[in-house]
Amino acid sequence: MTPWAVSITAAVASFLLLLIVFELIRSRRLRERYALMWLLTGAVLLALSLWRGGLNTIASWFGVTTYPPAILGAVGALFILVVLLHYSTVISRLSDQNTILAQRLALLEQQLREGR
């Protein structure tokens, strides 16, 4: 069984994550689009930390018998990987768009300078 200290710490940490994400959306520093993944991460981690029997069950599926809370770390790491991959796609799109903006701006400036 997961030690109580681990469960409580993990639960508090995931709850804080949810709270911070909420506040970031509220103050408009985070768009809902990107918040959804963080909320999902926080919710899954919170559920796994509180539902101690469940964590053991899931750990046993993967043959983790020595230390079930290791699953918490694995799930967390997996989510972080997914989020990072998502960010890579976002950055790619942003830099494409940035290129287009710079090109448009150059064309517009040229038109203005030459007065047509």
Place this chain on the structure above:
Amino acid sequence: MADVAAAPATPAAQDVLAQLGELKRLAVVPAFNEEASVGRVIDEIRAFDPGFDIVVVDDGSTDRTAGVAADRGAHVLRLPFNLGIGGAVQTGYRYAFERGYDVAAQVDGDGQHDPAQLPKILEPLLAGSADLVVGSRFAGPEAAYRSSATRRVGIRIFARIVSAVVRQRVTDTTSGFRAVNRKGIALFAADYPHDYPEVEATVMSVKHKLRLQEVAVEMRERSGGRSSITALRSVYYMAKVLLAIFVGLFRRYAVPVEEEHR
């Protein structure tokens, strides 16, 4: 495309037209790859009221949408890449705000909104009884609008939630057939939701103390292009909009400033 029926000259429509005469009015037409339908939409808006200025916001189309619109004499704002409907529509409202329009009506470039029904939407604005008027497919007694069962359920759930949040009966939260006065233009120019914006825009308006009114309209089948809502996206849509409404409950709202600060 040449034979566009003129707006029905009912007394109410005549009244609306007479009152509109004194106002600076703009039709905002968001269009993404709508070369097949945008020309007809422009013609129909003109047929309803030639005094309407028309701005087509071309949301990064890869077809001839911008060219078709410019050929018909509409003002065209060409976005350098696809911003999504929220960003596109807000571009139109910014245009309306900066150029001092009194009234802005949103008419989709895909042809599903019939400009002949604009009098219904404009009437409450002109009467001064509302700041935002939304054309609803489901408000009328003979609410006949064909769409899939799942979509109808989704629409109904949102209608319930939005009605509860704004404390007013709302039947069609996803309708983009709407019009605002100067107050609404100012609000939307300053702040407009990003993707799938209609539900949030409605809630936001009421939170900003704008008066919302729904009127019954009929919508047509899309005359060109494809709906942007697919099955997988609708899950994201639900989650995103519900989250936005929920978080919105915890925000503070100010009444928008109507004059441009320079």
